[in-house]
Amino acid sequence: MSEQSGELGLVLLSIALVVYLTRIAGYLLGQRLRHIGRLRPVLEALPGCALMALIVPAVYRGSLIDLSALVFVVIVMWKWDNIVAATFGGLIILLSENSLTEWLHSLT
Amino acid sequence: MPITGFWRSAVLGAKESTPFCVSTFLFGILFGVAATASGLSLFLGLVMSGATFSASAQFAAMELWSHPLPVSAILLSVFLVSSRNILLGLSITNHIDGHSLLTRLVCLGLLSDPGVVMVLRASRSINNLGYLFGYGAALWVSWVASVWLGFAFSNVFTGADIGALAFAGPLVMTCMMMLFVKGGRGHKLAWVVSGISALLMAMVGLEAYLILPVAVMVGIIPILMQLGGSNE
Numbered sequence: 001m002s003e004q005s006g007e008l009g010l011v012l013l014s015i016a017l018v019v020y021l022t023r024i025a026g027y028l029l030g031q032r033l034r035h036i037g038r039l040r041p042v043l044e045a046l047p048g049c050a051l052m053a054l055i056v057p058a059v060y061r062g063s064l065i066d067l068s069a070l071v072f073v074v075i076v077m078w079k080w081d082n083i084v085a086a087t088f089g090g091l092i093i094l095l096s097e098n099s100l101t102e103w104l105h106s107l108t
Numbered sequence: 109m110p111i112t113g114f115w116r117s118a119v120l121g122a123k124e125s126t127p128f129c130v131s132t133f134l135f136g137i138l139f140g141v142a143a144t145a146s147g148l149s150l151f152l153g154l155v156m157s158g159a160t161f162s163a164s165a166q167f168a169a170m171e172l173w174s175h176p177l178p179v180s181a182i183l184l185s186v187f188l189v190s191s192r193n194i195l196l197g198l199s200i201t202n203h204i205d206g207h208s209l210l211t212r213l214v215c216l217g218l219l220s221d222p223g224v225v226m227v228l229r230a231s232r233s234i235n236n237l238g239y240l241f242g243y244g245a246a247l248w249v250s251w252v253a254s255v256w257l258g259f260a261f262s263n264v265f266t267g268a269d270i271g272a273l274a275f276a277g278p279l280v281m282t283c284m285m286m287l288f289v290k291g292g293r294g295h296k297l298a299w300v301v302s303g304i305s306a307l308l309m310a311m312v313g314l315e316a317y318l319i320l321p322v323a324v325m326v327g328i329i330p331i332l333m334q335l336g337g338s339n340e
Contacts, residue, residue: 015169019160019186029194047225048288049328053320054306055285056310057310083128091276094275
């Protein structure tokens with residue numbers, strides 16, 4: 001393995017280490033806080049809050065096609081709880097962005 | 109019938125991860141294509157994917173991948189996009205007892221968003237650590253295999269409009285959010301408050317890495333107020 005590959009490997013392992021530390025840091029912090037039993041509902045609400053904090057700005061910055069894909073996913077998940085159908089349908093809508101945009105332009 | 113053993117729960121987790129393995133597979137192929145375009149070798153791409161096992165972190169690193177490598181910027185960017193893992197770890201604090209700390213720390217290496225969502229959305233008689241491990245292991249296999257495929261067939265995707273899939277991440281997150289919403293054990297007010305505050309921050313142009321922690325902190329205020337109220 002060349003010296004450059006060795007350096008690259010070191011950078012890649014550093015990236016993996018940073019991600020691993022984020023995975024264990026929350027749990028270890030939680031161990032310190034767990035004696036405060038009343039915090040449990042707060043801790044359990046965190047992933048949902050985080051998801052909303054990531055989804056909503058993305059939707060705000062997204063296009064009309066992105067919004068359409070999101071609505072499709074919400075409807076499929078709400079009615080049928082089918083993750084595969086929701087994901088694939090949403091991705092097909094995203095991939096058809098160019099065609100849909102051309103079609104919308106042709107209408108106007 | 110309750111499934112309480114570690115390995116039986118791991119098998120259940122692996123089985124139930126199938127829907128998200130499909131989307132992970134797609135992201136893996138995209139990552140393989142992106143990594144090839146960035147000049148990463150197949151070997152290093154697989155080392156990175158096997159050791160990191162994080163689509164968002166790996167894509168963030170690839171965005172900054174240039175020569176000479178801006179190592180500090182890459183590591184900071186990876187930390188910022190992975191900071192939600194800290195919240196995931198906090199949320200399962202009370203759910204993975206009954207194992208040695210070493211076992212827990214090893215299994216947490218495979219911590220995944222959908223795995224945590226599945227553990228938290230419903231109370232079941234399963235070994236949660238085993239379930240998370242099995243869920244994460246199946247996603248890991250899907251991730252590494254698909255990255256390899258992305259490298260192997262990167263020429264097929266040359267010229268394809270991969271940029272159109274930039275919104276794919278939020279779509280998968282929406283699936284997870286819907287699982288929470290339908291799970292019925294939610295903190296819906298906190299989620300709505302987080303969403304509204306994130307929207308307001310996006311509208312005023314706040315940096316994305318600041319929106320997550322601030323929106324989460326604002327979101328938990330209603331729960332803290334509820335706790336304070338019931339204390340009086």
